[in-house]
Amino acid sequence: MSIYVNQQTKLVVQGITGSTAKFHTKLMKEYGTNIVAGVTPGKGGETVEGVPVFNTMTDAVKKTGANASVIYVPAGVAADAILEAAEANVDLIICITEHIPIGDMIKVKRYLENKDTVLIGPNCPGVITPDQCKIGIMPGYIHKKGHIGVVSRSGTLTYEAVHQLSELGMGQSTAVGIGGDPVNGTSFIDVLKQFNEDPDTHGVIMIGEIGGTQEEEAARWIEENMKKPVAGFISGVTAPAGKRMGHAGAIISGGKGTAAEKINVMKASGIAVADTPSTMGETLVNLMEDLGKPSEQQKRE
């Protein structure tokens, strides 16, 4: 088991003829992801890395039975690409694109309220279920099949956590990057609910950062509902207030959204918070050992 993506995932790459998309289409295919179609308006009939290209999402889904899409198009047209995928009724949309105007995302989020389609991102690294399906831009080789779920607002910190887990001999069930934008699709709680119900996930690492209150809400949800141990990390302890730290959503404003506050709430909710970004894996392993969960057995697997 896993969440969101697996061997049954049939993927469309939106914007497949762009250079970044081409490069990652190749890497995703090499990893074993089943890419059935690409979409670039005006390039229908071409092929990229052996993948047929269509002019519209409607065509791509109709002809190939695709059930998921990944978006690599430029920021100015990305919101339209999300709407196009949602209208074509794929189950899952993963939007990698960074710098989408917030006003566009507000409309997209409202449109998706009446749809069953799940949006992950934007401004995210994607989702990977090791040895089954990799959708996005994460380096495949650091992942290892196993039982730890990872969810994060930061792409590179997801890699960092996965890498640490793999080095400790702890594989991952699924790693999900939810993205660093203030208005996004899937939230921490949405992903945690999935991990909670997934029998193959035995523990979770949740990585947050300054800005907003998503982590606090997730922590309260964990305290009340989560059946599995959770370790966490928050970046931005040293970030100055009022400055946007790279991610559009990473800003301390009006004294709200500080790392200290998030860490306090997380600790109070029973989450083991790592002191440094280099001990995220270790913190989870220690927590699971303390709780007598079968982490030792997993290590031997």
Place this chain on the structure above:
Amino acid sequence: MNIHEYQGKELFRTYEIPVPRGHVAFSIDEAVSIAKELDSGVVVVKAQIHAGGRGKAGGVKIANSIDEVRTYAKELLGKTLVTHQTAEEGQVIQRLLVEEGVDIQKEYYVGFVLNRDTGRVSLMASTEGGMDIEEVAENTPEKILYEEIDPLVGLTAFQGRRMAFGLGLGKKGVKQAVELFQKLYKLYQDSDASIIEINPFIITSEEKLIALDAKLNFDDNALYRQERIRGYRDESEEDPKELEAGKYDLSYIALEGNIGCMVNGAGLAMATMDIIKHYGGSPANFLDVGGSATTENVSNAFKILLSDKNVKGVFVNIFGGIMKCDVIAAGIVEALETIEMNVPLVVRLEGTNVEKGREILENSSAKVISAVSMDDGAKKIVEVTKQGC
């Protein structure tokens, strides 16, 4: 992106949102001639800088004569204003807004902001105008009213009325307020604003509503389609290194420390600052090179880092995903060919194309201390920069 109050009021005028008569002045003579033209008994001279708290810091003056306008303009222009929102060193006043004084019956607060919890824009208003709204939210949260706006229908008239009655406005005031709220929301939408705040927004004794202030902030991601807003940019209000970095699509923020950081990804870049601090060092900057940086951008990033005189060492921490390690390595090598590097350099590479990246660094003449992990790199850079002091 921030703009000045007078520019915000220009936008308000375009949307027929009432503001006092007035004009921007860049010199004392200009201030005086604007005041003469206004020909109002009381003239307000307001320092224009990109920070709030100007009133408390002495940046807003009430003049009762043309001579007083001259005196205040002379006092303010060129003066450094330090408010609770500026950096410690403050901001030099280069522009003044000279406008007519108005008769204030009561002050209110009105704001449009993004509610991140719902992914929608909220209209906020309060009877506690003229106060620091964050303090009001902290001490008397019941005095702030909210209306959540559905993006499909916009701010409706009934929401505007509910808000206006909630503020205790009379019949005449309610009608004006509803129009004003809807015009402001239209401006917010049309201009890709991320914040519009009017504090205070006032009612006169003739029951006329006027925006006495205008604080506007815009979504950087949407500036490409906002020509008029782009034209309002005042680069003198921004950090020169941050501006330079922006030209190369780099996200850079200057800090006080002595360890220069170059990282990919915002989360990892913040975490790198945090871990440096954890081991007793102090980061000189936040720098996210992003996912699509070219070798040239990386090379420029390196030059910007080294232009900070406080930097005693540089830590490059890369976990390639969309960013490829070989691009970073080539950028470092290119930068070191053109500039002299007199401080130690610690590099940690992992992720996409890591082997190619390591090879490029090994085959170059660059003096690099390599690190096997972020932890290792952080310890090494803190150690070598301490030795240097």
